[in-house]
Amino acid sequence: MTRRPAPAALFAAFLSIALSGFGGVLPFARRMLVDRRGWMSADDFNETLSLCQSLPGPNIVNMSIVVGARAAGWRGSLAAVAGLVIAPMLIVIALGALYSRFGGVTVIRHALLGLAAAAAGLVVATAARMAEPLLKSRPIVAAPFIAAAFAAVAVAGWPLPYVLLALAPISVGAAWWRRQRQRRRA
Amino acid sequence: MKASDSLLALALQFAGLSLVAFGGANAVIPEIHRQAVEVHHWMTNEDFAALFAIAQAAPGPNFLLSTLVGWKVAGLFGALTATAAMCAPSCLLTFWVAKLWDRYRETEWRAAVGGGLAPVTVGFVFATAFVLVRAADADWRLALMTAASAGAVFYTKLNPLWCLGAAALLGATGLFG
Numbered sequence: 001m002t003r004r005p006a007p008a009a010l011f012a013a014f015l016s017i018a019l020s021g022f023g024g025v026l027p028f029a030r031r032m033l034v035d036r037r038g039w040m041s042a043d044d045f046n047e048t049l050s051l052c053q054s055l056p057g058p059n060i061v062n063m064s065i066v067v068g069a070r071a072a073g074w075r076g077s078l079a080a081v082a083g084l085v086i087a088p089m090l091i092v093i094a095l096g097a098l099y100s101r102f103g104g105v106t107v108i109r110h111a112l113l114g115l116a117a118a119a120a121g122l123v124v125a126t127a128a129r130m131a132e133p134l135l136k137s138r139p140i141v142a143a144p145f146i147a148a149a150f151a152a153v154a155v156a157g158w159p160l161p162y163v164l165l166a167l168a169p170i171s172v173g174a175a176w177w178r179r180q181r182q183r184r185r186a
Numbered sequence: 187m188k189a190s191d192s193l194l195a196l197a198l199q200f201a202g203l204s205l206v207a208f209g210g211a212n213a214v215i216p217e218i219h220r221q222a223v224e225v226h227h228w229m230t231n232e233d234f235a236a237l238f239a240i241a242q243a244a245p246g247p248n249f250l251l252s253t254l255v256g257w258k259v260a261g262l263f264g265a266l267t268a269t270a271a272m273c274a275p276s277c278l279l280t281f282w283v284a285k286l287w288d289r290y291r292e293t294e295w296r297a298a299v300g301g302g303l304a305p306v307t308v309g310f311v312f313a314t315a316f317v318l319v320r321a322a323d324a325d326w327r328l329a330l331m332t333a334a335s336a337g338a339v340f341y342t343k344l345n346p347l348w349c350l351g352a353a354a355l356l357g358a359t360g361l362f363g
Binding site for chain 2: 018019020025050051052053054055056057058059060061062065066069070074077081084085087088089091092093095096097099100103106107108109110111112113114115116117118119120121122123124125126127128129130131134141142143145146147148149150153154157159160161164167168171172173174175176178179180
């Protein structure tokens with residue numbers, strides 16, 4: 001890391017990231033942390049992102065914790081995550097209040113029907129985008145676990161935490177086996 | 187149910203989900219839906235679809251659905267409780283693991299854990315899509331809207347916000363009513 005920002009600067013940077021990102025905050029995070037502030041290199045960013053992706057919780061929230069901690073310890077983490085969370089939370093609560101007040105008005109209700117249908121479509125696209133690289137690079141180990149996780153949760157309606165606990169060890173084992181085999185071939 | 191009971195139920199539900207939300211909040215939406223609509227009857231399917239749409243249309247990270255579910259169940263305190271419960275456990279875990287992580291760069295098991303969790307997460311996001319499509323698409327016109335937005339975002343670099351805006355406008359004309 002080139003510079004060590006203070007908690008106040010971390011708060012401001014993550015506040016601005018939170019408010020510029022609609023639907024996906026990560027591109028804005030990269031632009032802010034790497035290009036504009038110079039707090040981390042592009043490699044640092046990718047490395048940190050892969051850590052954040054392998055932990056539970058939204059990637060960008062985890063990213064704020066890690067960047068904050070490396071800069072200024074727990075105070076840095078607290079400042080960064082507060083900057084990221086508080087403003088969007090207040091905005092969405094305001095929108096929720098408007099919904100409960102005007103959600104019954106016909107025009108609003110109709111607009112929300114369209115909005116909800118399109119929002120569901122965005123998740124379909126996200127899922128397809130996430131699946132594409134996995135199915136191209138390692139279809140044999142990826143496809144069964146994608147299908148099993150989907151079927152258990154969506155079709156059977158089983159509680160997701162149990163499905164995760166059951167599938168993750170087998171899937172991680174399969175990934176391990178695949179890596180070992182590749183290594184022996186190399 | 188008393189107010190304190192629903193706050194406790196919210197806190198427990200989201201704190202638990204926080205620790206299994208590999209791949210982010212979108213992966214645990216089927217479970218939020220199951221609890222909020224089927225187990226606790228906090229809201230209808232249509233409410234759930236609308237709250238998700240509002241969370242998507244607002245700026246910020248995608249845990250905001252939990253804020254809205256909390257708000258719907260128990261007002262402002264519910265929103266704060268659900269948001270804190272959704273964030274705090276995974277944040278503490280990340281804070282703690284980040285220190286260890288730098289010590290174990292480039293190890294085999296780390297790559298295996300990442301590679302193994304990915305397909306399960308993707309399966310969960312497909313389940314999220316399934317749950318949302320079922321909640322949002324009451325008839326074929328809405329299903330067509332979903333397909334159009336999915337196609338537009340998958341095949342082009344269009345900002346998703348345009349999709350949401352266009353869909354809301356189309357809806358306001360009464361096309362889907």
